[in-house]
Amino acid sequence: MRAAPFRALLKLFAIVMLTFPVRADTAATPITLVAFGDSLTAGYLLPPSAAFPAQLQVALQARGHKVLVVNAGVSGDTTANGVERLDWTLQTGADAVILELGANDALRGVDPKQTRANLDKMLSVITATGADVLLAGMKAPSNWGDDYVAAFDAIFPELAKKYNVALSPFFLEGVALNRSLILSDGLHPTTEGVAEIVKRILPDAEALVRRAAARKSAVQ
Numbered sequence: 001m002r003a004a005p006f007r008a009l010l011k012l013f014a015i016v017m018l019t020f021p022v023r024a025d026t027a028a029t030p031i032t033l034v035a036f037g038d039s040l041t042a043g044y045l046l047p048p049s050a051a052f053p054a055q056l057q058v059a060l061q062a063r064g065h066k067v068l069v070v071n072a073g074v075s076g077d078t079t080a081n082g083v084e085r086l087d088w089t090l091q092t093g094a095d096a097v098i099l100e101l102g103a104n105d106a107l108r109g110v111d112p113k114q115t116r117a118n119l120d121k122m123l124s125v126i127t128a129t130g131a132d133v134l135l136a137g138m139k140a141p142s143n144w145g146d147d148y149v150a151a152f153d154a155i156f157p158e159l160a161k162k163y164n165v166a167l168s169p170f171f172l173e174g175v176a177l178n179r180s181l182i183l184s185d186g187l188h189p190t191t192e193g194v195a196e197i198v199k200r201i202l203p204d205a206e207a208l209v210r211r212a213a214a215r216k217s218a219v220q
Contacts, residue, residue: 031216032067032070033070033094033095033205034070035052035100036098036101037052037077038100038103040171042074042075043194044075050191050194052198053069053070059199059202060205060206070094079115083121083122095213096209097134098136099119099122099134100171105152106141112155115152120159123163124163133166135156135167135168136171137153140152172189174197178193178196181196
């Protein structure tokens with residue numbers, strides 16, 4: 001290409017760039033929301049499309065949010081298991097995290113002090129990455145006694161306050177004691193049960209995504 005036509009082309013390109021400046025469209029970049037939990041997140045005995053992360057993604061997208069909800073749930077996981085795999089899970093990057101662990105600790109009667117220590121460590125790691133967090137609270141079964149229940153149930157609001165993260169007080173609210181929304185094992189939600197969980201947690205999840213989007217936009 002000869003110099004004169006080339007300079008003319010560059011001039012035209014500069015005019016176009018000034019008229020229509022190119023900028024990063026942060027709104028078009030999906031927020032990566034990692035749902036990190038146990039079988040309640042993984043979708044025990046449910047098809048992938050019926051699991052909590054999938055249903056939550058559909059609900060958030062229906063409300064106009066550009067978000068990818070990653071299913072990082074592993075059935076049977078305790079908070080100790082969560083500590084072991086957290087770093088690996090976060091390697092791919094997370095703008096926001098819903099932390100849903102502790103149910104298996106309560107079912108097994110794990111010392112609440114250990115559960116607290118594990119959740120504390122995970123919250124420390126997650127918040128250090130800059131990701132926004134929604135902590136999903138759990139309730140201990142009454143068969144362990146009043147002292148255990150009091151110690152366990154206090155973990156979630158106290159840690160949410162310590163790390164200044166959002167709290168959904170009880171992940172299974174409206175589902176745990178409703179037999180029509182629980183599988184025959186008496187523990188895990190049906191597809192409709194998951195839908196109820198999503199319905200109840202959606203306002204908190206929306207707020208989480210908005211915070212993550214605003215923070216992400218501010219640094220780009």
